[in-house]
Amino acid sequence: MTTFLRSVAAEFSKIFTTRLWWILAIVLFCYIGLLAGGLAALFAGIQTGVISPDAVNTGGGVTTFGSLPPLIYSFASSVGYVFPVLLGALATTGEFRHQTLTPTFLATPRRGVVLGAKTVTLILIGAGFGVVALAASVGLGGGLLSAFGVDALLLDSQTWLLVVRTLLAMGLWAAIGVGLGVLVPNQVASIVIVLAFTQFIEPLLRLAASFLEVTAQIGNFLPGAASDALVGASVFTIANPAGAAPLDWWQGGLVLLGYAVVGTVIGYAASWKKDVT
Amino acid sequence: MPTGAVIEFRNVSKRFGGVTAVNDLSFTVEPGRVTGFLGPNGAGKTTSLRILLGLVGASSGTATFGGVRYRDLPQPLETVGAALEAASFHPGRTARDHLGVYVIAAGLPRFRVMEALTQVGLAAHAGQRVGGYSLGMRQRLGLAYALLGDPGVLVLDEPINGLDPEGIRWIRGFLRDMAAEGRTVLVSSHLLSEVQQSVDDVVIIARGELVHRGPLSSLDTDAAPQTIVDSPDRDALAAALTAAGIGFSIGRTGLLAATPDPALLGHLAFTAGVELSVLHRQKAGLEDSFLALVGGGHSL
Numbered sequence: 001m002t003t004f005l006r007s008v009a010a011e012f013s014k015i016f017t018t019r020l021w022w023i024l025a026i027v028l029f030c031y032i033g034l035l036a037g038g039l040a041a042l043f044a045g046i047q048t049g050v051i052s053p054d055a056v057n058t059g060g061g062v063t064t065f066g067s068l069p070p071l072i073y074s075f076a077s078s079v080g081y082v083f084p085v086l087l088g089a090l091a092t093t094g095e096f097r098h099q100t101l102t103p104t105f106l107a108t109p110r111r112g113v114v115l116g117a118k119t120v121t122l123i124l125i126g127a128g129f130g131v132v133a134l135a136a137s138v139g140l141g142g143g144l145l146s147a148f149g150v151d152a153l154l155l156d157s158q159t160w161l162l163v164v165r166t167l168l169a170m171g172l173w174a175a176i177g178v179g180l181g182v183l184v185p186n187q188v189a190s191i192v193i194v195l196a197f198t199q200f201i202e203p204l205l206r207l208a209a210s211f212l213e214v215t216a217q218i219g220n221f222l223p224g225a226a227s228d229a230l231v232g233a234s235v236f237t238i239a240n241p242a243g244a245a246p247l248d249w250w251q252g253g254l255v256l257l258g259y260a261v262v263g264t265v266i267g268y269a270a271s272w273k274k275d276v277t
Numbered sequence: 278m279p280t281g282a283v284i285e286f287r288n289v290s291k292r293f294g295g296v297t298a299v300n301d302l303s304f305t306v307e308p309g310r311v312t313g314f315l316g317p318n319g320a321g322k323t324t325s326l327r328i329l330l331g332l333v334g335a336s337s338g339t340a341t342f343g344g345v346r347y348r349d350l351p352q353p354l355e356t357v358g359a360a361l362e363a364a365s366f367h368p369g370r371t372a373r374d375h376l377g378v379y380v381i382a383a384g385l386p387r388f389r390v391m392e393a394l395t396q397v398g399l400a401a402h403a404g405q406r407v408g409g410y411s412l413g414m415r416q417r418l419g420l421a422y423a424l425l426g427d428p429g430v431l432v433l434d435e436p437i438n439g440l441d442p443e444g445i446r447w448i449r450g451f452l453r454d455m456a457a458e459g460r461t462v463l464v465s466s467h468l469l470s471e472v473q474q475s476v477d478d479v480v481i482i483a484r485g486e487l488v489h490r491g492p493l494s495s496l497d498t499d500a501a502p503q504t505i506v507d508s509p510d511r512d513a514l515a516a517a518l519t520a521a522g523i524g525f526s527i528g529r530t531g532l533l534a535a536t537p538d539p540a541l542l543g544h545l546a547f548t549a550g551v552e553l554s555v556l557h558r559q560k561a562g563l564e565d566s567f568l569a570l571v572g573g574g575h576s577l
Contacts, residue, residue: 010382017374099365107382109348275333
């Protein structure tokens, strides 16, 4: 047990002695702040009539978006999740790329302990990224909602449930990043997969799946959909033509956990356990 | 003072796909001595050391420290210090932070970082990012990692590569001191000349197999000694040798006579009235014995 705790402490030290974590955290904050703040201002402006509905091209559709605050706050995970995945994948593939597996395994020969410690560490730092993302979406977004006179629901228990689930989701995404990193140890390939999948392939798949009832059920198990189900709100769920019921929050959490566990276990056997040459 | 354990390779083999990198390797390395682990590039030295350290799995056989496999050592860094290649660093981390990660992982006191950096002469560069280090500084940092736990056994792969002359002199003294303190020191190199001033014993492998082991002096063989002899009147000398029945060949610096005894040739020349300009015995050097053992060693 002490070996495991030492390993966790060492993994924390690895993350915080390089620059990647705070660069990603700053970009995450700016990105989510811009998106949540901008859309909060826009939607709240439309809803309160500050921005004239005539000025908005809605294609003749709705100009109400249900409850605004959860939608705005959920940008923290529905858009920000790519950051903990990247951190997890980079922290893991960096060990292969910089050959730091050698000193790591010399100090801690039990490789399963090291990978477990890395996963725990990244879950906690991923949740920390969740704090940063929520500071942007709830702080800036909520602030702007209030400024426009829309109730930011900051004292609502549902809001705080969303906050806690966002932290959980961001932690699990970082663990998925670790799993991807051991599954695809090539750092460049890993980054390409993260960006292509999260920014392009999955959104398309979710859209395509949503047109039919049966595929929509399957689409619910895509990691991004599962994450949105866990958090309980997302900009993606308001554009859901077939209207298939999303997973329950705990189901979504289990699906995310499943992705992390499956990736990590297969990757452990495929690369982590192999000869370090 | 940490005491060294005996390193023991017992019938270690390693196959990568269909290629045999190490074949049935068995030898022991004793504490209190510096042992050179020698062989040409590609002979299987690094693979053998990585098997010893549990980084590469052996196809068969065991490699142990005092009978214990590396991964079963309760406190590995305090038992064995290893420096492998010179590039196991994240370039964005400072030397102090790099070592800091591993003292945490091994549960060692934090002050060991600066002690180890001081020991290898890097204290002044502790706060510098490793990406800006020269090859020689990286070698020293690798060595500092090996020293973190003040281990009784040192396993160093090509530690002299990339060091400047001052660094080479320093590491030779360092290796001798470590062995004098009773530690087990195993140092690999593809050049005998690089380590022959510091090693007591040699283990030589070629093509993954053990070809020689013993004290350094065991390489000092005189299988076919010759004497170089020359004269301003080379024809007269040749005639005298022929008359005495001593075979010879014409070398670059004179005649290579097939006898180990310069006195015999001196007497011969004196009685034949031939003036000599060169007369000395040619000994096969350690390097020649080494090259003969590893089979020509064109890659040296």
